[in-house]
Amino acid sequence: MSNEYSHFTLAEMSKGDSFKLIASLIMPRPIAWITSVDLASRVNAAPYSFFNLLLADPPLVAVGFAAASDREGKDTLANVRATGELVINLVSEGLAQAMNVTALNAPRGTDETALAGLALAPSSHVKPPRIAESPVSLECRTFQLVEPNASSTILLAQILEVHVRSDAFSNRERLHIDPAVLQLVGRMHGGGGYCTTRDLFELDRPTWPKNDGDNRGVWKME
DSSP states (O other): OOOOOOOOOGGGSOHHHHHHHHHHHSOOEEOEEEEEEOTTOOEEEEEEOSEEEEEETTEEEEEEEEOOSSSSSOHHHHHHHHHOEEEEEOOBGGGHHHHHHTTSOOOTTOOHHHHTTOOEEOOSSSSSOEETTOSEEEEEEEEEEEEEETTEEEEEEEEEEEEEOGGGEEETTTTEEOHHHHOBEEEOSTTTOEEESOSOOOOOOOOOOOOSSOOTTTOOOO
């Protein structure tokens, strides 16, 4: 392993190079496959990988949106601004190709779920439908929109309802999930880089010894 490092001051780089660098380093990233509707009830679906869970109380996720090069803003963001509602569907290996189809920069108002041959299912609390084949769908409502600049928006969304495929539980009563059943994919580097979540390992979380004495030097890595 090399001890030599390259150093980059992002403020001195172009936006394109900055994006290329950090998006190729911060990985893998989960994919928010968002379904939304506009004010005319037209369905839109698109994947976003600047996404993750932030809090459990309240249950908040964050999605980052950059400006669209071919139109005034992302269709998904425009719909969320108008309605305040969305569904975040997670992507399994079997749905990767369909997810990629919905990344197409189709004209505004196009139903990408129809292009990808996806079946939809009604949501419980929000108007946008969920993708029926997705192993996990999160019904969400806008919590806050943060605008760092004119071309970037961060959506904080609160999870209202969680839909999980029943066979994904290794223990339903204890809410234990078997990731091998979900077979989720993540976003990697480059224009078309993805990864699976099949190669797993576990580490037991260390705990500090409990006694009345001085614990310094007692705990150590095994």
